[in-house]
Amino acid sequence: MLKLAVNHSVISSDALVPVIHDLYDIGDIAEVRFLNNGLNDTYLVAASEIKYILRIYKVNWRSQSDIEWELELLHHLYVHGLPVSHAVMKKAGGNLVEIAAPEGQRFAALFTYAEGGHSDTKESSSLYGEEVAKLHAAMNGYQCRHDRFVIDLDHLLKEPLQSIKPLLAHRPEDFEYLEALSKLLRSRIETVSEELERGMCHGDLHGWNVHFHNDSLTHFDFDCGGFGWRAYDLAVFLWARVRGRGKDAFHNEMWDAFLASYQQHKALSKHDLEAIPAFIAIREIWLMGLHTGNAQVWGAWQNDHYFDTNLKFLREWCAEHAIA
Known part of the structure; x- marks a missing residue:
């Protein structure tokens, strides 16, 4: 059987449910749904009382330093009263989650949900x-x-x-x-x-x-x-x-x-x-x-x-x- 390199894998939504439950204090999780294979992979996380967005960064797209810059900027904006979706803290502290994917190490972060939708008026x-x-x-x-x-x-x-x-x-x-x-x-x-x-x-x-x-x-x-x-x-x-x-x-x-x-x-x-x-x-x-x-x-x-x-x-x- 051939073992070939992988450019990109899609992490199972079902596999993410217990992982997110263990990492974050967000209550029971009703569903994790894969939404989009864009620049990064996006999942909807529906907890018992509130929704979140999980982003799993692609390999060779953003470095760990790039991601930490983004998450720290969002925290800066959030604490200064700007209306931004920002990263949720893990139970153990910190924002980043490391995933050993077939194509290499990937990073993930859970974000607050942006209510509403697009408007062009x-x-x-x-x-x-x-x-x-x-x-x-x-x-x-x-x-x-x-x-x-x-x-x-x-x-x-x-x-x-x-x-x-x-x-x-x-x-x-x-x-x-x-x-x-x-x-x-x-x-x-x-x-x-x-x-x-x-x-x-x-x-x-x-x-x-x-x-x-x-x-x-x-x-x-x-x-x-x-x-x-x-x-x-x-x-x-x-x-x-x-x-x-x-x-x-x-x-x-x-x-x-x-x-x-x-x-x-x-x-x-x-x-x-x-x-x-x-x-x-x-x-x-x-x-x-x-x-x-x-x-x-x-x-x-x-x-x-x-x-x-x-x-x-x-x-x-x-x-x-x-x-x-």
Whole structure:
């Protein structure tokens, strides 16, 4: 019988029930349900009186230091009154759980549950903008004790291109376009970098990492967060609303509500505002690198249609905003 290497295993929900019961003081567990094989594996944990979310981090995605940075940041935000899903303490203390999976050591953490769901209205966008401004302000006071990757141009452009290149080997002209565009985008941001606000960022503020409930919200999933440009952090919200909606979609009413509310609580410089179109193109390249870089786990579904769609958006966006 062959014994082969494993890229990714899905931990049994049934096997997790007694483990979570022993590790955490959350009462009887009615159910553990596997929800999502995303950047990490997500499970719903239904205890007797309250729900939680269990995240099991993938091997070779985040280091232990990266994860501890995230959990400590969430604790900082929670104790300062920010509405965030944060890690639950184990009975024995600490937040991290180590799992000996077939593919190697994995880490897990249990998080408080974010009530509510997604909303994409002007009202919810306005509330989100206000709360993101408060989030950025609160993160300014976070003193990091752990190493964490930085959201810089190597992270956003260089590393993604390395992942994209093998899957575009049969389309050399398209890869040459991405290389040339990345150089142009790097130059544009480097030219004004000293004028742009930098600080701790969520990294993934597309609007689906927040749940709205009644007149409040809860932030979650800081897995892509790190130290970077705040204009990039904000640009992700607009990027999620203009992809596939036409090259002239910059004036999006949800974005207008979000940005106006953000600036009522935290002003942006003209340099930050002017950098947002470039950061949207950068985000698209980062996403392509994310998808191709995880093909060994998610599958190599990044086919010609995928690249046609993404490159079309990039070309139209950059032409509309005089980037290329």
